Amino acid sequence: MKSFKVTQNSEAKYLQTLFLIVLGLAVLASRFYGLTFKPVHFDEGINGWFSSQVAELGYYKYDPNNYHGPLYFYVLRFFEIVFGKSITTLRAVPSLFAVLSVMLFALPSLGGVVWRRWVMGLLLISPAFIFFGRSGIHEMPFVFFQLVFAMGILRSLEEKDGTALNCLMIGLFGMITLKETFAVTLFSFAMGLLALGPKKIWELVSLRDWKQAWTYKQSILLAILLWAFLVMFTGFFKNFAGLIDFFRAFLPWMKTGVHGNGHDKYFFYWIDTLWQAEPLVLLGVLLAMAGVFSHHRGLKLISVFSLVQLFVYSAIPYKTVWCILSLVWGFYLVIAYHLANTTSPKLRWGLMVAVFFGGLFNLWSSYESSYRNPINLDHRYVYVNSTYEVNEVIDFLLQNNPEKTARVQVGMVEQWPWPWLLRDFPIVSYEGCMKSFSPELEIYFCDKADTDYMDQTLAEAYWKAEFEFRQEKGASSYVYLKKSVFPTVPFKRVQEIPGKE
Numbered sequence: 001m002k003s004f005k006v007t008q009n010s011e012a013k014y015l016q017t018l019f020l021i022v023l024g025l026a027v028l029a030s031r032f033y034g035l036t037f038k039p040v041h042f043d044e045g046i047n048g049w050f051s052s053q054v055a056e057l058g059y060y061k062y063d064p065n066n067y068h069g070p071l072y073f074y075v076l077r078f079f080e081i082v083f084g085k086s087i088t089t090l091r092a093v094p095s096l097f098a099v100l101s102v103m104l105f106a107l108p109s110l111g112g113v114v115w116r117r118w119v120m121g122l123l124l125i126s127p128a129f130i131f132f133g134r135s136g137i138h139e140m141p142f143v144f145f146q147l148v149f150a151m152g153i154l155r156s157l158e159e160k161d162g163t164a165l166n167c168l169m170i171g172l173f174g175m176i177t178l179k180e181t182f183a184v185t186l187f188s189f190a191m192g193l194l195a196l197g198p199k200k201i202w203e204l205v206s207l208r209d210w211k212q213a214w215t216y217k218q219s220i221l222l223a224i225l226l227w228a229f230l231v232m233f234t235g236f237f238k239n240f241a242g243l244i245d246f247f248r249a250f251l252p253w254m255k256t257g258v259h260g261n262g263h264d265k266y267f268f269y270w271i272d273t274l275w276q277a278e279p280l281v282l283l284g285v286l287l288a289m290a291g292v293f294s295h296h297r298g299l300k301l302i303s304v305f306s307l308v309q310l311f312v313y314s315a316i317p318y319k320t321v322w323c324i325l326s327l328v329w330g331f332y333l334v335i336a337y338h339l340a341n342t343t344s345p346k347l348r349w350g351l352m353v354a355v356f357f358g359g360l361f362n363l364w365s366s367y368e369s370s371y372r373n374p375i376n377l378d379h380r381y382v383y384v385n386s387t388y389e390v391n392e393v394i395d396f397l398l399q400n401n402p403e404k405t406a407r408v409q410v411g412m413v414e415q416w417p418w419p420w421l422l423r424d425f426p427i428v429s430y431e432g433c434m435k436s437f438s439p440e441l442e443i444y445f446c447d448k449a450d451t452d453y454m455d456q457t458l459a460e461a462y463w464k465a466e467f468e469f470r471q472e473k474g475a476s477s478y479v480y481l482k483k484s485v486f487p488t489v490p491f492k493r494v495q496e497i498p499g500k501e
Helices: 002-032 042-057 071-083 087-106 113-124 127-134 139-158 162-176 182-194 198-204 207-213 216-233 241-248 250-259 269-277 280-291 297-315 321-341 345-372 388-400 448-457
Strands: 408-410 443-447 462-467 477-482 494-497
Touching: 002 087, 002 113, 002 127, 042 071, 042 087, 071 087, 071 139, 087 113, 087 127, 087 139, 113 321, 113 345, 127 139, 127 321, 127 345, 139 162, 139 182, 139 198, 139 297, 139 321, 162 182, 162 207, 162 216, 182 198, 182 297, 216 241, 269 280, 269 297, 269 321, 280 297, 280 321, 280 345, 297 321, 321 345, 388 462, 443 448, 448 462, 448 477
Parallel strands: 408 443
Antiparallel strands: 443 477, 462 477, 462 494
């Protein structure tokens, strides 16, 4: 009998290890394959430029008007030092956190095995996790630390120990050093805790249990995190105003959120977006409404948290689509709770069928948005990107001017992501072509409104090529290339401007 049990346990461990290996390979493949398929987005160009500023200044100068903390820029800068500057490096940082966000649930200390496997499977095929997990923005690292913090709270409901404390401290540190929206996360979790009732809240805040769980390891971790927070926000003690600005950041952030600043959307924007891009999450919304009345503390807390967070994000007029990444994971945890704990066989099978067909749609949505055509505006996760013509122009300039000696004027109104794309060109000005014309340069980027002036002003022969650099821009942009430097050009919409005699 003992031999049989040993064999049975060995087989179970073998199958579990095999499952994790296959899952890990699937996560790696889905998050890192084809990182260069999509042209650089404007926000990616901004983040890349900030990383370049870290290299020049030696630190990140925190500005509350940027609405982003310093952690991502320092991690990105480290990756650039190791792997070099490229769009692949820019996206590899979020991709790494996308992998960690799924594999986090492989840790046995963070919930039951059945629940964790369902969570990993759902997050693996989430279109939001795949699409925005491969974009060079703050959202995926932020969500990773949201998940770590959530695991700390959920574990503390069952056991107040060092693991719970570590998750709470690391999760909070990561969130506050990445995005000011950590305030929404904390508020939503507070509402979830209040829903548990005064008795459970009193148990959670009982210092006696927490004192027993606190050891010198937690003291060391807290000291490291506080030191890292101080170092990052003060720019290695070169910008102490950054520490003050951290607390001032909520005023401009709230002002932007209320007024929209060009990104204002209607209240049901998130529901509408999920219906078109990831409707499986809406099943989680319905299950969360039922979970509010559940006696299962973890399910009740995460249900209230997810619904409150959805309401707050819906009420804020300022909406950029990548924020949906912070919304979907809570509802996937809710779905996993129901699948793992439902006692009714009929209900469980019904949920599994719904998840199966929803998962098929997720796979199709992920393929469409991340691999087949990642700038297709018909998909709701695609949000005004650069076009492939940006790559065409940059590739041409680098191939035909490898020393990067050409002087450039970027005179377009929409200038991102050009400061990052042209980062290695030593002489680049960013003044309007007609407003502040710089004579005798080799390259000009201009808007259509400036072309008549440029055609009449240029003293030498130039190629004039027309492009659509920005989706939904509504007007073409033009590149002027000095013919003596670029004798031939491969572009389709091109004409020769002889220059005034």
